[in-house]
Amino acid sequence: MDFPIFLIQCLNAVQYGLLLFLVAAGLTLIFGIMGVINLAHGSFYMIGAYMAYALGPVVASTIGGGFLMTLVVGTVLAVIIGYILEWVFYSYLYDRDHLQQVLMTYGLILVFEELRSLIVGDDVHGVKVPDFLSGSIPLGELMTYPHYRLFVSAVCLVLVGAMFYVFTRTRLGMMIRAGSSNREMVQSLGIDITFLYRIVFAAGFALAALAGMVAAPISSVYPGMGNSVLIICFVVVVIGGIGSIKGALVAALLMGFIDTFGKVLLPEAAGVLVYLAMAVILLWKPNGLFKAG
């Protein structure tokens, strides 16, 4: 493998890892703070991707503005949907055991997939890369790297930075961290935990949907796209340590590299490598790389 190819694979790995992180962050937060296993999280990613496909023309004709405007509108919509979902479905799950959470969110996956099929249909769709990002930069003599993938990485990096800022530097972040370690105590200190949960859930939904939206031009949108992401995000969350944002970031990047380089170096075994890595890491540290907190 010569250097330009190596560099391209590294960039791809980072970009994929960061995308995984956006989805996994919501998953790990919703678990860490509310104690809910959300199987439907992959569906949120799917909903985001379909929003990028379906909203684009609508946004262009009503508000005007291109891809970036679609992202903004989609994110706002996602926050609203997430807020309502938490209110209608998830708020009933906090006191239930894990098994029932698994069951209800499994039911939600079926519902989301069918609604998608009813509204948009079952065809595979491509989403066009916006014009101003359609170029690519040369790497070496023959290779190029598309601008859009750099844009995806940049968006993810900004979000990662924003998340860490909110988490470690703001009052809201402080409340979220406190809420994840002791629900009752936070409540008795006068913090509206119900509202806090709703915000965290809506944010988790929006992050997954946003990941789906920015990924849509690269991966195209297709039925069942949420499921593969869900499973790999489970792996990320487990390896990183459930509830740990830092762990999710490290694990997501690790998975990005393993998956990308696995596909190049060992194409036959690529699908299995990620799970093998998980097995090895769990043998070494049964509770993930980073303790939650």
Next chain:
Amino acid sequence: MSRTAILFHVLFFTALLLYPLLGGGDYALDLLTKIVIYAILALSLELLVGTTGLVCFGQAAFFGIGAYAAVILSGEEGAASLLWLMPASILIAAAYALFVGALSLRTSGVYFIMVTLAFAQMAYFVVHDTPLGGGTDGIYLYFRPTFGPLDFDKPLTLYLFSLGALIAVFLFLAMLLNSRFGRALSGIRINEQRMRGTGFTTFPYKLAAFTISGGIAGLAGFLFAVKDGFVNPELLGWHLSGAALVMIILGGLGQLSGAMTGAFAFMLLQEFYKSDAVFGSFAKHWHLGLGLTIILAVALLPRGLVQLPSLIGRRLTGASLLSGGSLGSSEGAK
């Protein structure tokens, strides 16, 4: 087991045995065979979830491995004997369960759920991506296995054989749960810490339960492969693992009858939502109805269908619906 429970099971199995006399046609018999096979899968999961308290989200892997083992070992030259093919399929599924259990039982709670799911996905990708499993299209079973005078090409023979397997598995599990081993598993579910305190090394017990459960799921998979004459990666997919969990929870955890009732209810529900007669062209969106039903079931019947009789009874006598033990600590039908 109480007298009513014994009566229920005798009636249940007798009804299934006598069903072919009604002559409901090939489609109904095929569906019933499928349900019986899924009931075996549900029983295998019940041993883990309902008895031992281990929520395994990868049961389909053992089911699928049993099915693939049956097809791959049987070969293309001629019919294999059931006498070695069935035990071999069960053993291979159990061996994978032993491997997965040895690793995943180091974790607990949510980690366990996710890790079993991930290991099932690993098996899924092995059959999906490698030449071993024939890719997305799956592989055909060229010859159904032979066993003495039995001809498994006849749907009725296969149905009765599957039913026999279900009854055998049920009796085996009923005996197992009443043994010292079964009591230890219940103890682990209720309070593992205390079990350790009383001197049980719990890990081997859990691993044994996991392996047995994998073997039973492998048996179900074997029967499924023989029934369909065809296997594909979806048999290992996490949708089936989820469906198996739905079955046992729908039926009611903590009792073997719950797992079987759940398998029946789930499959019949699925048939109902799939039927063109009821839903017309909307029938192809049957997932929607199924999903909504599951959500409603979780919201309204947290302890499953077996809870219905007592729920109605309490409604009639006016007793509080909220009294009674919580899900995790219910002792089951003893």
